[in-house]
Amino acid sequence: MMASTQSAFFLDSEGDAWYKRNKASSPDSIDVWQNNDLLLEMILNLPLAEGPQTKILEIGCGHGNRLDYIKRHKNWSVVGLDPSKQAIKSLNERGIDGIIGTAESLEFDNHTFDLIVYGFCLCWVDRTDLFSLIAEANRVTKPKAWIAIYDFWNPNQISNEYHHKEGIKTYKTRPEQMFSWHPSYLVTDHKLKICSDSNTFEKPDNWTAVTTLRKDDTFIETFSTSQFQ
Numbered sequence: 001m002m003a004s005t006q007s008a009f010f011l012d013s014e015g016d017a018w019y020k021r022n023k024a025s026s027p028d029s030i031d032v033w034q035n036n037d038l039l040l041e042m043i044l045n046l047p048l049a050e051g052p053q054t055k056i057l058e059i060g061c062g063h064g065n066r067l068d069y070i071k072r073h074k075n076w077s078v079v080g081l082d083p084s085k086q087a088i089k090s091l092n093e094r095g096i097d098g099i100i101g102t103a104e105s106l107e108f109d110n111h112t113f114d115l116i117v118y119g120f121c122l123c124w125v126d127r128t129d130l131f132s133l134i135a136e137a138n139r140v141t142k143p144k145a146w147i148a149i150y151d152f153w154n155p156n157q158i159s160n161e162y163h164h165k166e167g168i169k170t171y172k173t174r175p176e177q178m179f180s181w182h183p184s185y186l187v188t189d190h191k192l193k194i195c196s197d198s199n200t201f202e203k204p205d206n207w208t209a210v211t212t213l214r215k216d217d218t219f220i221e222t223f224s225t226s227q228f229q
Helices: 005-023 028-036 038-044 065-074 085-093 127-140
Strands: 056-057 077-082 099-100 111-121 139-152 158-161 167-172 185-194 207-216
Touching: 005 085, 038 065, 038 111, 038 139, 038 207, 056 065, 065 077, 077 085, 077 185, 085 099, 111 127, 127 139, 139 167
Parallel strands: 056 077, 056 111, 077 099, 111 139
Antiparallel strands: 139 207, 158 167, 185 207
16 A cells, blocks of 8 residues: 555654654653553553453554553553654564554454554544544454544644644544444543643643544344344
8 A cells, every 4th residue: 555645754754753752751660651641541441351362552652661561561462553663673672563654554464453552643644544544443453342542632623734844734633533433433431631731721722632442343133134024
């Protein structure tokens, strides 16, 4: 699949640049860092069995602290995906499987994962890639699975110029609606956060959200077809 302009940009250079900028501000202690991670808190509270039979994919895994914590405390099988070559190299050095790539093209078998985590990456996905992203997530998750999202959240559909590259945009919307329109996906938890130092909810530009969705492809037949004969 040909990469869109935005995903090609992140695969080519911005993934590594973003990783470098944010690695410098990442706390040294994973256990201190996790105390402020609402997404991690939600993930750890999901009704998933402990042990390597539970398989997790984090897209936009970055420095990998979240996956490292999950692996150590839940013993789940974890995989990270990120456009940054340096992020994936660092992940592999920590003993965590990592793959270079982007969300709209996943190199995994059908029905592999119990949970997909989107770690603040959907805001950069080209709008023309959204159908591919959703289809890929649906394909690689098990019939009963979970989706967890941490990203910008805005009641409107807005875009901003990405200040690191002309012609690239960031998008602020309701990312959970990428999945919740489908009857197989149900929002189970949703919390808004302020993403700036303004300490106010007056401006939607200051909002982020953490959301979990349950995927269940099992439909119960509640009537007989003979009723329509």
